[in-house]
Amino acid sequence: RTPILAVVGRPNVGKSTLVNRIIGRREAVVEDRPGVTRDRVSYDANWNGRAFTVVDTGGWDPEAEGLAERISAQAEVAVTLADAVLFVVDATVGITDTDEAVVKVLRKSGRPVVLAANKVDDQRTEAEAYGLWNLGLGEPFPVSALHGRGSGDLLDAVLAAL
Numbered sequence: 717r718t719p720i721l722a723v724v725g726r727p728n729v730g731k732s733t734l735v736n737r738i739i740g741r742r743e744a745v746v747e748d749r750p751g752v753t754r755d756r757v758s759y760d761a762n763w764n765g766r767a768f769t770v771v772d773t774g775g776w777d778p779e780a781e782g783l784a785e786r787i788s789a790q791a792e793v794a795v796t797l798a799d800a801v802l803f804v805v806d807a808t809v810g811i812t813d814t815d816e817a818v819v820k821v822l823r824k825s826g827r828p829v830v831l832a833a834n835k836v837d838d839q840r841t842e843a844e845a846y847g848l849w850n851l852g853l854g855e856p857f858p859v860s861a862l863h864g865r866g867s868g869d870l871l872d873a874v875l876a877a878l
């Protein structure tokens with residue numbers, strides 16, 4: 717069967733933009749306002765001749781309540797069904813408590829995790845990505861989902877993890 721990559725992270729970090737970048741089409745809904753992707757949405761992707769399924773999820777906050785809790789539950793299901801996880805963090809914001817909470821759940825899942833330091837639109841922002849080493853997930857891959865910067869190296873790492 718086709719390997720599955722789950723794309724998870726807090727609301728608004730650029731998951732859907734990154735999914736569009738990965739699939740090379742603008743199908744995942746990008747919004748300025750958090751919480752737009754409420755379910756798990758699957759797309760066919762291909763990189764260097766290898767096919768895989770990429771799953772976009774809503775914002776994940778393991779400590780959320782109410783509607784946000786239900787959206788989070790979908791992200792957790794996506795991880796359970798995935799062969800590897802692409803964890804997206806906003807490098808311009810840095811590590812938040814919510815990111816730390818997600819890391820705990822990811823560790824428990826035992827799935828291989830690739831860390832995307834998103835919104836690194838230029839060389840100047842690149843230094844901020846290195847702070848994400850502190851998440852303890854290994855090398856952060858600086859990327860700009862918006863402009864495509866760094867997405868090749870990120871996808872190489874994703875394929876190695878799948």
Ligand code: GDP
Nearest residue numbers: 727728729730731732733746747835860861862
């Ligand atoms: P999601 O909630 O994690 O799926 O985030 P979205 O993909 O919907 O993006 C949230 C906002 O961040 C939108 O306004 C995007 O245009 C913006 N965004 C996403 N990726 C980047 C990026 O690489 N650089 C910048 N500057 N903005 C980005």
Ligand code: MG
Nearest residue numbers: 731732745753
């Ligand atoms: Mg989204």
